[in-house]
Amino acid sequence: MPLTKHVASEPHIPPRPAHEGPHKPVSAVCVYCGASFGRDPAYLEAALALGRAFAGAGLRLVYGGGDVGLMGSIARAVIDAGGHVTGIIPGFLRDREVMLTEVNELIVTKDMHERKRLMFEHADAFVAMPGGIGTLEEVVEMMTWSQLGQHDKPIVLFDVRGFWQPLVSLIDHMRNEAFIRPQNEIRFHVESDPEKLVALLRSSAPKPGDAAVLKRM
Ligand code: AMP
Numbered sequence: 001m002p003l004t005k006h007v008a009s010e011p012h013i014p015p016r017p018a019h020e021g022p023h024k025p026v027s028a029v030c031v032y033c034g035a036s037f038g039r040d041p042a043y044l045e046a047a048l049a050l051g052r053a054f055a056g057a058g059l060r061l062v063y064g065g066g067d068v069g070l071m072g073s074i075a076r077a078v079i080d081a082g083g084h085v086t087g088i089i090p091g092f093l094r095d096r097e098v099m100l101t102e103v104n105e106l107i108v109t110k111d112m113h114e115r116k117r118l119m120f121e122h123a124d125a126f127v128a129m130p131g132g133i134g135t136l137e138e139v140v141e142m143m144t145w146s147q148l149g150q151h152d153k154p155i156v157l158f159d160v161r162g163f164w165q166p167l168v169s170l171i172d173h174m175r176n177e178a179f180i181r182p183q184n185e186i187r188f189h190v191e192s193d194p195e196k197l198v199a200l201l202r203s204s205a206p207k208p209g210d211a212a213v214l215k216r217m
Helices: 041-057 069-080 112-122 133-147 165-176 194-202
Strands: 028-032 060-063 085-090 105-109 125-128 155-158 189-191
Touching (some): 028 133, 041 069, 060 069, 069 085, 085 112, 105 112, 112 133, 125 133, 125 194, 133 155, 155 194, 189 194
Parallel strands (some): 028 060, 028 125, 060 085, 085 105, 125 155, 155 189
C-alpha cells in the first residue's frame, strides 16, 4: 500500500477527546535540536528564526543547555532577541556540549534521565528541530508518553525543508501495518514555518474560564 504523503503544515493530530479537557496554556517550549548544524544552511536559518519568534511571542525556551550546533544557535537567538532561556544539561556534557552560561536559568543534572525529566516538567509543549538520533530519541519519547496518556502537551515537528517527512512516512507505515492502533493514535503537528509554528503553540491556550487539565508522569 502506498504511503500517504503529507504536506508540511498538515496537522497530524486526531480530534482531542472532550473528556480530556483543554491544554495548559503554552508559555515554555522545550526544543529538541541537533548538536550539529546539518548540511543545509536552511537549518541554521530556521533555528534563528524560531528563536526570534519565541522571544517575540514571549515563549520561554527550554533546551539542552549546550552551545553547539542548532541547539546553541536557537538559544543565542532567543537571548539576543530579549527572550528567556532555561538550559538543562547533565554534568558530564558540560564540556563536550560547551555549556552556555549566558542563559537566564541553568540547571545541571546528575544524568541524562534527570535532564529529560526536568525538560519534560519545565515545558508545556515540545518542538523538534532537525537533528540526529539524540533529537529523534527525545521527540519520539514524548510521542510515546503522549500515546500512553501520560501527558497531552502539544508536540510539533519543525519540518525545515521536509526534514521530518521520513519519520512521518514511517509512522504512516506503522499505522498502515496496524502497529499503531486507532485508540492509541499519536498526536503531533508538522509545521515548516516558524511564525505559524508559534501561532499554533499559542492557539493551544485554553479560553478564559476553561480549567487546565494536565496529567503528570
Ligand atoms: P543529536 O540530535 O544526535 O545531535 O543530539 C542532540 C542532543 O540530544 C545531544 O546534544 C544530546 O544532548 C542529546 N542526546 C543525545 N542522545 C540522547 C539520548 N539518548 N536521549 C536524550 N538526549 C540525547
